[in-house]
Amino acid sequence: MTTALITGSTAGIGAAFARRLAADGHDLVLVARDTKRLREQATELHDRHGIEVEVLTADLATDQGIEAVAARLTDPRNPVDLLVNNAGFGNKGRYLDVPMADELRMLKVHCEAVLRLTGAAAEAMRTRGRGGIVNVASVAAFVPRGTYGASKAWVVQFTQGAARDLAGSGVRLMALAPGFVRTEFHQRAGMGTDNIPGWMWLDADKLVASALADLSRGKTLSIPDPRYKALMGLVKVTPRALLGGISSRTGRKYGPQ
Ligand SMILES: NC(=O)c1ccc[n+]([C@@H]2O[C@H](COP(=O)([O-])OP(=O)(O)OC[C@H]3O[C@@H](n4cnc5c(N)ncnc54)[C@H](OP(=O)(O)O)[C@@H]3O)[C@@H](O)[C@H]2O)c1
Known part of the structure; x- marks a missing residue:
């Protein structure tokens, strides 16, 4: 029996990870x-599902x-085999519209917590010679769009770099970059979603199935769904200045988070 720890498990993508991993027989x-x-x-x-489930309010x-979760990840009596760093949120508004305290809170949750929890888990997993870590980023990581995208770009770069450093250790790290998913995210941030075309929405359960398949294949970056793979392919060949213009006009009020 293996154990998975999921941050932000109670809603949206985290809840989909919890459902799927529980159905697969993992303790949580x-x-x-x-x-x-x-x-x-x-x-x-x-x-x-008849699995054991612990709750950790943090x-x-x-x-x-962060320290409470890190302590659980490094408890030698109760090893964690899979960590999903998923907790996150958006702030409504452009740069300088958002109070600095909220920007710093986002960096703490999206970057510092991910850094410290990945470190705690990876160290323990390396000692055991096996384990997996999924850090939830966003396709916003690949376009110039505000501090949210910047924080998620950090998640992608950090995770892929750490994956390379730990190659051969038995510890797999993967950044997961979803497009739009119907969760509580936009409502919590006070963002409207009416202008997002229907085809851009992903199903959280399918997204998680695709992410776990990518992790088992040893990928260090997962962009679930052919629609977003194609879009990100286009992003790669679009000049940065043009991309910045399109990206800053679209989806700030409504945008992919
Ligand atoms: N939805 C999208 O379109 C989308 C697209 C790409 C990437 N993402 C990313 O996917 C991840 C999950 O987002 P979601 O859409 O599933 O959001 P969600 O439905 O709003 O769920 C967020 C989860 O994170 C928890 N959480 C929030 N702040 C926390 C904190 N400070 N400490 C601990 N837990 C916290 C929430 O529970 P509590 O409030 O009880 O703490 C909840 O369980 C995020 O990293 C987000 O950036 C989302």
Whole structure:
């Protein structure tokens, strides 16, 4: 029996990871801030799939929250085989519209927490000679679009670099870059979604299935879905200045996060 720890497990993409991993028979450690919701999720997954589920209430925008999760990841009596660094959020508005405190909170959750939790997990996994880490980024990482995209670009670069450094250790690292997914993300950030064309929306369960298949194939970057693979192919050959213009006009109020 293996154990997976998922941050931001109670909604959206994290909840889809929890459903899929539970159905596959993994024990789970679920992390988020809302304890009541975590407990309800744990009970449901335990009852449906007969797996063991722990809940860990932690705010990853705080040092205490990050340290509590890192301590769980390094507990030698209860090893974690798969870490999914998924917790994240968006801030509505362009650069300088968003208060600096909110920008710093985003960096703490998207970058510092991911760095520290990846480090804690990878160290323990390297000692055991096996393990997997999925860091959830976004296709916003590949276009010049504000601090959200910049934070997710860091996740991609960091994860692929660390994967290379740990090659041969038995520890697999993969950045996951989804396009639009219907979750609580946009509503929580106060962003409207009416202008996003229907074809751009991905299904969270299919996204997770595709991500886990990519992880087992040893990929260090997963861009689920042929539509987004094609779009990201176009992005690669589009001049940066043009891309910046398109990207800053589109999707800031509504945009891919
Ligand atoms: N939805 C999209 O279109 C999309 C596209 C690309 C990438 N992503 C990325 O996918 C990841 C998941 O997003 P989602 O769309 O599934 O969002 P979501 O539905 O809003 O869920 C966010 C989850 O993260 C938890 N969370 C938020 N802040 C936290 C904090 N400070 N500490 C601990 N947990 C926290 C939330 O629970 P609590 O509130 O209880 O803490 C919740 O479980 C994010 O990294 C996001 O950037 C989303």
